[in-house]
Amino acid sequence: MKTTKSKTKATKQITEQDSAKLKELFVDGLKDIYWAEKNLAKALVKLSKNATSEELKSAFELHTEQTQQHAATLEQVFEIVGEKAQAKKCAAMEGLIEEANEIIESTEKGTMVRDCGLIMAAQKVEHYEIASYGTLRNIARTLGYEEAATLLQQTLDQEGETDHILTELAESYVNEEASAE
Template identity: 80%
Template sequence: MKATKSKLVNQITETDSEKLKELFVDGLKDIYWAEKHLAKALTKMSKNATSEELKAAFEKHTAETEEHAARLEEVFGLVGEKAQAKKCAAMEGLIEEAEEIISSTDKGTMVRDCGLIMAAQKVEHYEIASYGTLRNIARTLGHSDVADLLQITLDQEGETDHKLTELAETYVNEEASAE
């Protein structure tokens, strides 16, 4: 299997490499837009959360999201590109879902918190998929430094997802079911 993999890597042409780099940069632009817009959405989600723990989790992730955007700017520089955002339709839709949950649930309820956790975890899973794929492409392109930076963000996204699951399982879902 390793011999086959090596042959495939050796068969990548300069043109293929350029196409892959274009795809990579396009993915960076997409997730950069997503992070910039997510920071605003998380602030709104925090303001609309009921439990103090969920508010704190959203506030913490807002700060991390701003770090993620700054880290992406560093990544752009490392690959010789200008940091530029391209509208991310997926994140736009996920943010709209979160806003719909806020408008369709009662203020001050754990049902709203349960919905906000659901919306936030959808976002986290999208980001985990994006950062994992970008990290792998960076490795393929020989940018181990970039892959390492993307891994830091990927780890933080996973930690946030875990924290949200913990909040849901510890008390949010149970209290929501009693309302």
């Protein structure tokens, strides 16, 4: 019986009131990730300056540029849904950036151990962004904002690529060299 009730709820028509509540949640999520992207762009500069390997520095520099573009893309999404682009402090990103700063403070400059820690911190950020963009894309689709969903998917794809690059760096040499220090 529970299955039938769940299916009934899942397939019911979205009312205007439901849609307004969902849009409010969606816009709140956009504000959150907008703040996250703007602050991450600054943090990535610091990560790049503190990375040991040139490959990791380059990855952080590339992602800094992408992150700035992500903020611009979010501004487009706000426009599509008829809202002003505003940032709302993202406690999760603030904590993740602080964690990255702690890794910098607690590891020795010029070591692969630091790079390993920076990759760990950066991947936590990527996974947060992947979860955020995936959820926002799904809500955009539900609300009928297909153009916004497409833009959010493009950013989601880029976040996934960045996560993959970080994994490749860790697995190809960073972790191994860190273990030998």
